[in-house]
Amino acid sequence: MSQFRSVTYLVQHVMQRLAMLVCVSAAIALCLATFMAAIGQWSWISLPLQYRGETIENAGMYAQIALTLLALSQCFFLPSTNRVLQLENSHRKFSIGMQDVARAYATAHAVDRKGLFQLSSEFDSVRERLAYLRDHPDLSNLEPAVLEIAAQMSHISKELAEVYSEERIVRARSFLQQRQEEVETFNERLDHAKAVATEMKQWLHEVELEESVAAAQLARLREEMREIMPELGRESVVKTDPEPAASRDNRDNIIIGMPPKAAE
Known part of the structure; x- marks a missing residue:
């Protein structure tokens, strides 16, 4: 048929x-x-x-x-x-197209997010939205059934429009922007701290390297002095821990320097 x-x-x-x-x-x-x-x-x-x-x-x-x-x-x-x-x-050929309904609903929802619709009861709220959609220049060619469905959908999503209102979105974006600025400032300070730590670590490594070089030079110098002092007729003075008074006299065990050797 x-x-x-x-x-x-x-x-x-x-x-x-x-x-x-x-x-x-x-x-x-x-x-x-x-x-x-x-x-x-x-x-x-x-x-x-x-x-x-x-x-x-x-x-x-x-x-x-x-x-x-x-x-x-x-x-x-x-x-x-x-x-x-x-x-x-x-x-x-008329049939309710989802694209037309979505376009009309998007228009009503955007206005609802701005807080233009003030009526609270369901009948008044739908009628207010329907009147706005009928007077809208971009939606004048749509069928009344499409506008009515879009107005009903806008009323159902009224709470969603209040939660995501323009004012709250602006406040949320401002808060996120401040948080982002704080994170950027923290990252800058962290990078500066990392640079300072790296510089101090490198400095400490250089100081330790210089100290090790100086200690090695001092040890070598002592070794050379130990080798040279017998030749000069000198020996190092060695102090030992004193023994108890009952066993020995309370005197330092000192090695007396020898006279220099005669030249050959």
């Missing part, structure tokens, strides 16, 4: 367009023929007519002019006929 209706609608649509085309073509052809006949380039239509037994002269000319005027008058009705056909087609 649905296929038969579709085929019928298609045939009707084609025949309507074809009739309009034939009407316009006939009007143009009759106007051209009448004009050419009026200036003497073409002949008028020959039509033998009698009225009360008498032949009407130039009956074809009168008939041709009458047909031309009739065709022209029919062309003036074509724009209104075309609008009626478009209206019928729009009603026949």
Whole structure:
């Protein structure tokens, strides 16, 4: 049944367009023929007519002019006929498209987030939203059913619009921006601290390296002095821990330096 209706609608649509085309073509052809006949380039239509037994002269000319005027008058009705056909087609093809509903709902939701709608009851809230959508210039071509569904959806998501209102979003963005600035400041200070720590660590390594070099040089110098002092007739003085007074005299065990050796 649905296929038969579709085929019928298609045939009707084609025949309507074809009739309009034939009407316009006939009007143009009759106007051209009448004009050419009026200036003497073409002949008028020959039509033998009698009225009360008498032949009407130039009956074809009168008939041709009458047909031309009739065709022209029919062309003036074509724009209104075309609008009626478009209206019928729009009603026949009408279906609630999700894109239209989403567009209308997005408009109402954006206004709701700004706090424009103030009525709280469901009926008044939907009516307020529907009135706004009807007056909106970008949504004037949508069907009333689409606007009504979008208004109902906007009322249902009223709490969502309050939670994500423009004021709260601005405040949240400001808070996040401050947090981001604080994090950037902390990162800058952390990088500076890392640079200082790296510098001090390198400095400490250089100081320890210099100390180890100095200690090695001092140990080498002591070793060289130990080797040189016997040659000079000197020996190092060695102090030992004193033993108890009962076993020994309380004296330092000191090695006396030897006199220098004679030169060979």
